[in-house]
Amino acid sequence: MVVxxxxxxxxxxxxxxxxxxxxxxxxxxxxxxxxxxxVMGKDNVVRALNGVSxxxxxxxxxxxxxxxGSGKSTMLNIxxxxxxxxxxxxxxxxxxxxxxxxxxxxxxxxxxxxFIFQSFNLIPQLTVLENLEVPLFYQGRVGPESRKKxxxxxxxxxxxxxxxxxxxxxxxxxxxxxxxxxxxMNDPLFLLADEATGNLDSNTEKEIxxxxxxxxxxxxxxxxxxxxxxxxxxxxNTLWLRDGKVxxxxxxxxxSSAAGDGGHP
Amino acid sequence: MIADTLRMVRLGLKSLLLHKLRxxxxxxxxxxxxxxxxxxxxxxxxxxxxxxxxxRDMGVTNVLLRSKKPEETQQSSSNSMMSILGYGLFYxxxxxxxxxxxxxxxVRTREFQRGLVHGENWASTMIVGTEVPFLTVTNMxxxxxxxxxxxxxxxxxNVCVLGSSLARALFPLESPIGQxxxxxxxxxxxxxxxxxxxxxxxxxxxxxxxxxAFIPLSSSxxxxxxxxxxxxxxxYENIELHEIKVKLGSMEEVEGTAGVLEHMMRxxxxxxxxxxxxxxxxxxxxxxxxxxxxxxxxxxxxxxxxLVGGIGIMNVMLxxxxxxxxxxxxRRALGAKKKxxxxxxxxxxxxxxxxxxxxxxxLGVLVPFGIEKWFNQPTSxxxxxxxxxxxxxxxxxxxxxxxxxxxxxxxxxxxALRHE
Ligand SMILES: Nc1ncnc2c1ncn2[C@@H]1O[C@H](COP(=O)(O)OP(=O)(O)O)[C@@H](O)[C@H]1O
Ligand SMILES: [Mg+2]
Numbered sequence: 313m314v315v316x317x318x319x320x321x322x323x324x325x326x327x328x329x330x331x332x333x334x335x336x337x338x339x340x341x342x343x344x345x346x347x348x349x350x351v352m353g354k355d356n357v358v359r360a361l362n363g364v365s366x367x368x369x370x371x372x373x374x375x376x377x378x379x380x381g382s383g384k385s386t387m388l389n390i391x392x393x394x395x396x397x398x399x400x401x402x403x404x405x406x407x408x409x410x411x412x413x414x415x416x417x418x419x420x421x422x423x424x425x426x427f428i429f430q431s432f433n434l435i436p437q438l439t440v441l442e443n444l445e446v447p448l449f450y451q452g453r454v455g456p457e458s459r460k461k462x463x464x465x466x467x468x469x470x471x472x473x474x475x476x477x478x479x480x481x482x483x484x485x486x487x488x489x490x491x492x493x494x495x496x497m498n499d500p501l502f503l504l505a506d507e508a509t510g511n512l513d514s515n516t517e518k519e520i521x522x523x524x525x526x527x528x529x530x531x532x533x534x535x536x537x538x539x540x541x542x543x544x545x546x547x548x549n550t551l552w553l554r555d556g557k558v559x560x561x562x563x564x565x566x567x568s569s570a571a572g573d574g575g576h577p
Numbered sequence: 578m579i580a581d582t583l584r585m586v587r588l589g590l591k592s593l594l595l596h597k598l599r600x601x602x603x604x605x606x607x608x609x610x611x612x613x614x615x616x617x618x619x620x621x622x623x624x625x626x627x628x629x630x631x632x633r634d635m636g637v638t639n640v641l642l643r644s645k646k647p648e649e650t651q652q653s654s655s656n657s658m659m660s661i662l663g664y665g666l667f668y669x670x671x672x673x674x675x676x677x678x679x680x681x682x683x684v685r686t687r688e689f690q691r692g693l694v695h696g697e698n699w700a701s702t703m704i705v706g707t708e709v710p711f712l713t714v715t716n717m718x719x720x721x722x723x724x725x726x727x728x729x730x731x732x733x734x735n736v737c738v739l740g741s742s743l744a745r746a747l748f749p750l751e752s753p754i755g756q757x758x759x760x761x762x763x764x765x766x767x768x769x770x771x772x773x774x775x776x777x778x779x780x781x782x783x784x785x786x787x788x789x790a791f792i793p794l795s796s797s798x799x800x801x802x803x804x805x806x807x808x809x810x811x812x813y814e815n816i817e818l819h820e821i822k823v824k825l826g827s828m829e830e831v832e833g834t835a836g837v838l839e840h841m842m843r844x845x846x847x848x849x850x851x852x853x854x855x856x857x858x859x860x861x862x863x864x865x866x867x868x869x870x871x872x873x874x875x876x877x878x879x880x881x882x883x884l885v886g887g888i889g890i891m892n893v894m895l896x897x898x899x900x901x902x903x904x905x906x907x908r909r910a911l912g913a914k915k916k917x918x919x920x921x922x923x924x925x926x927x928x929x930x931x932x933x934x935x936x937x938x939x940l941g942v943l944v945p946f947g948i949e950k951w952f953n954q955p956t957s958x959x960x961x962x963x964x965x966x967x968x969x970x971x972x973x974x975x976x977x978x979x980x981x982x983x984x985x986x987x988x989x990x991x992x993a994l995r996h997e
Contacts, residue, residue: 394991395991415914415915418914427911435908450911454581
């Protein structure tokens with residue numbers, strides 16, 4: 313994880329950044345001087361993101377934190393290709409997606425991103441299996457293969473054989489496991505979690521965070537937006553936002569050894 | 578592709594089952610619309626089928642000339658009891674028609690009422706004096722024995738052919754062939770044939786062909802003459818012929834020929850309107866036009882009920898879309914394009930109305946059966962009407978589903994996900 317100065321954007325990001333970075337892992341997602349402004353009135357423009365540059369590399373585990381109103385949700389929406397920057401570039405897998413139309417953005421979401429939500433967001437009338445197949449359906453890839461994959465992933469996230477259950481019949485933790493499996497169905501470039509443990513008790517929260525750690529063995533890249541420091545410190549790095557800008561980037565592996573991490577003001 | 582569509586239908590059904598009562602009620606709206614289209618058209622079709630058959634039975638290539646009692650004037654009715662009322666068509670006119678139209682088949686008939694007696698059995702019925710081609714011109718078939726022959730006519734034989742009902746009334750147990758009946762008081766006729774059941778009218782007075790006895794026209798004239806007491810007015814009437822049937826080679830000739838005949842007949846009947854020309858083809862065409870109009874009106878009325886059903890669907894789909902805003906957001910986040918969302922809700926609306934359509938076809942087919950059974954009203958279910966009704970219902974679902982689906986697809990994914 314590297315925070316780059318906006319002044320040094322690059323076309324072949326992987327190549328030019330590599331010497332600066334500590335390793336040569338490919339860049340999966342990259343913000344280049346991203347702005348997101350909301351025009352509220354004639355003289356009232358809210359700069360929710362005001363020039364953010366950052367990179368996510370393969371295998372990264374990044375937490376995004378910041379005070380309420382600092383721009384976390386806005387950043388998540390753009391990272392998730394649900395929203396477009398007002399200016400700047402958002403690159404996913406090396407491709408600028410900031411100016412794509414609605415259909416192409418949908419494809420980016422469907423192929424490259426695995427969403428995990430605070431309130432699980434399973435579709436209530438569908439079974440676990442059907443929920444898992446939703447992302448593949450929009451790629452026209454539902455069939456015997458998708459079923460096998462669903463079975464594998466259900467097993468992988470510790471759901472066991474509950475494919476025919478309805479979400480209502482599962483506990484919160486189990487539902488979030490289904491959501492994680494669903495996020496993995498399309499082999500995304502990265503998982504994008506929005507306060508993924510916010511609706512869970514602390515035991516279950518720990519289980520889910522353990523699952524994230526476990527998934528990293530398979531080189532799964534995770535970006536999690538949270539305002540819970542306990543959740544953030546499980547990530548390798550924490551990106552602090554402040555007033556729509558990157559405040560600082562903390563390497564939690566170093567910070568956790570030092571007692572009482574620097575925190576923020 | 579097909580698997581995907583089936584999946585959409587199956588999952589659509591699941592979503593509809595989230596609100597069973599609501600979906601059922603909406604479906605019922607379509608159900609009654611479809612059922613009423615089918616039932617109304619079946620009743621309309623059945624009502625006109627009878628009339629149309631009647632005209633077809635009269636023969637679409639025939640022109641019928643029929644004697645008609647003229648309207649009586651003051652003067653003529655004052656001495657009505659004494660004088661003989663003479664009117665109608667003449668033998669001579671039939672000959673002139675045959676000369677004018679050498680290739681047409683011209684059949685003359687004379688009708689009168691008489692009692693028929695065989696042993697203990699008795700029937701008062703219509704005797705039809707006619708000629709050999711009558712059988713083919715009226716499209717009847719002989720059930721047993723034979724029809725009248727040219728020889729019968731030449732010899733003025735006392736032979737007769739019975740309609741099927743009449744035969745059964747006079748001869749309930751035995752075969753009538755070769756037996757004799759007493760016609761009136763003194764004339765014995767030998768029965769040479771029985772006709773197939775026809776179930777249609779022989780004359781405008783409502784007597785059916787099955788109740789008639791047919792004898793040679795020549796015998797009729799010789800035994801009974803041209804002057805007969807009319808039992809309803811108690812007056813003597815002199816009529817040579819009741820009807821001249823003219824069968825032409827094709828339907829194209831009918832209209833022109835009718836005009837020519839009208840022109841030819843007019844001078845002889847100038848003083849009184851004592852005959853009329855009937856063109857079954859014209860009646861048939863008019864009846865068909867009336868029926869089409871009637872069907873159209875019925876279809877429009879019934880379509881209004883389908884429209885109401887469609888509005889119901891739109892209402893429910895709008896509610897569904899609002900309730901499932903969050904689901905729409907989730908699907909968009911998982912890669913659904915706008916078109917996928919449109920498809921999903923159109924399929925749901927389509928399934929809703931198609932279910933109503935299927936049930937409506939079921940009910941719509943049953944109702945006419947009931948009407949026929951309990952109200953004794955003929956109905957006729959046409960396959961194309963069933964298809965039409967079902968097609969309209971499916972269309973209604975799609976048309977009225979478009980706007981809600983469009984609304985769903987155009988929600989902002991971020992807003993939709995935030996929706997509670
Ligand atoms: N749709 C929007 N319209 C107008 N202003 C918005 C909108 N979304 C966010 N904002 C503003 O942008 C700023 C950043 O918001 P947000 O990204 O939600 O921050 P966070 O998630 O960190 O609380 C806030 O001042 C917020 O009011
Ligand atoms: Mg927020």
